[in-house]
Amino acid sequence: MRYLLCYNFFKVLSGGDHLVMDEELEAAFLKEQERRLAASTIAGYGRNLNFVRRSYQGEWPGWVHLSTAQIRAFFIRRQKEGVSVATTRYQATTLRRFYHYLLEQGLVDQNPLVGIQFDEVGGARGNLPNYQLLMESIEQNSKRATLLERVATYLVIETGMRTGELIALCWGQVDVTMKMVLIKGEDQTERYVPLPDDLLGLLSQLEVAYATPPTVRERVLTLANGKPVSRSWVERTVRRVSGGATPANLRHAYLNKVVLEQRLEDANRLAGHKTLVATAGYQQGQVQDLKKKYQQYF
Known part of the structure; x- marks a missing residue:
């Protein structure tokens, strides 16, 4: 699996399709979670990843190129739309786990969610x-x-x-x-x-x-x-x-x-x-x- 991901990663760098790469990354991540999480949790993670990708404003840069500033801007926009703090935390947890997986696969250099304080983004109840x-x-x-x-x-x-x-x-x-x-x-x-x-x-x-x-x-x-x-x-x-x-x-x-x-x-x-x-x-x-x-x- 790791060799397949690396092959697709280099394919993207050489001008491949971001969407194909991202869907393969998400599928591999969810497959990996089957050993440790419940099926309902995995399904929720899948919906969260799909939602973040589809609701991104502007040209989608791909998971491996998404920056901390872009993720912070996404969650601030979601908060302004009236999304609850619980939903924000759930989506953030999904992204943290996903990027931890990408780190393990050697596809990203760092987790872009590090340093984002979601208590400040969502506000104090x-x-x-x-x-x-x-x-x-x-x-x-x-x-x-x-x-x-x-x-x-x-x-x-x-x-x-x-x-x-x-x-x-x-x-x-x-x-x-x-x-x-x-x-x-x-x-x-x-x-x-x-x-x-x-x-x-x-x-x-x-x-x-x-x-x-x-x-x-x-x-x-x-x-x-x-x-x-x-x-x-x-x-x-x-x-x-x-x-x-x-x-x-x-x-x-x-x-x-x-x-x-x-x-x-x-x-x-x-x-x-x-x-x-x-x-x-x-x-x-x-x-x-x-x-x-x-x-x-x-």
């Missing part, structure tokens, strides 16, 4: 605005927002949807009778989340605004030209309506509110997390608040 503060800001700013913009913003803070889940949401997933919404994750998981009355009212207004009743397969967030909204549209809209918060900030505030109500297992299910460990991270803000109160009185 303890400093994020709380649910009540964000809701007050949204209620104030939503007076100047369109109906579509209000629906998008409230869907995030009232259900904890991720940006990708929000964009893909169809009318068939909204159950007005049961006051529930079926959220379909990018990893094919599904979860039901309750819809408060105020959000149901906004969704009803949006549905009535259609010239013809929307079908179950039509996207909820659709522009006037009939196209679904983009990630950049969601990012700009949420920032403006919320007074500067990102979609990830709103999702965090929603989940943190549920955790504060001593419903960690509910928060885990509503968040779509696979483990309670991921959800427990939302308790960090509570610990910081307790420390401040302790220092104040003692």
Whole structure:
């Protein structure tokens, strides 16, 4: 296997196809992980590598030529799009393992992820605005927002949807009778989340605004030209309506509110997390608040 990789590496240096080389590298890396990782983890690594390669802006330089600055720029852009810290860490872990493998094969001189502090890229959860503060800001700013913009913003803070889940949401997933919404994750998981009355009212207004009743397969967030909204549209809209918060900030505030109500297992299910460990991270803000109160009185 190593001789094959080296042969393809020199083929790329002499003008070969970057994409062919990259796909072979990814396949060899995933094959190597079969001895130590679960099949679901390997599948997740494969999706992460494919996503990073496909979503790269500009001409793709190839894995062996990707620099630290380019990787840092990618993760900063992802954070600005409203991607959660957990997702950023997961993708970073995948890339670290992948480049460690490339180092072992002698295909790169160093791991380009060395020196990138993902806590700084993603931001600290303890400093994020709380649910009540964000809701007050949204209620104030939503007076100047369109109906579509209000629906998008409230869907995030009232259900904890991720940006990708929000964009893909169809009318068939909204159950007005049961006051529930079926959220379909990018990893094919599904979860039901309750819809408060105020959000149901906004969704009803949006549905009535259609010239013809929307079908179950039509996207909820659709522009006037009939196209679904983009990630950049969601990012700009949420920032403006919320007074500067990102979609990830709103999702965090929603989940943190549920955790504060001593419903960690509910928060885990509503968040779509696979483990309670991921959800427990939302308790960090509570610990910081307790420390401040302790220092104040003692």
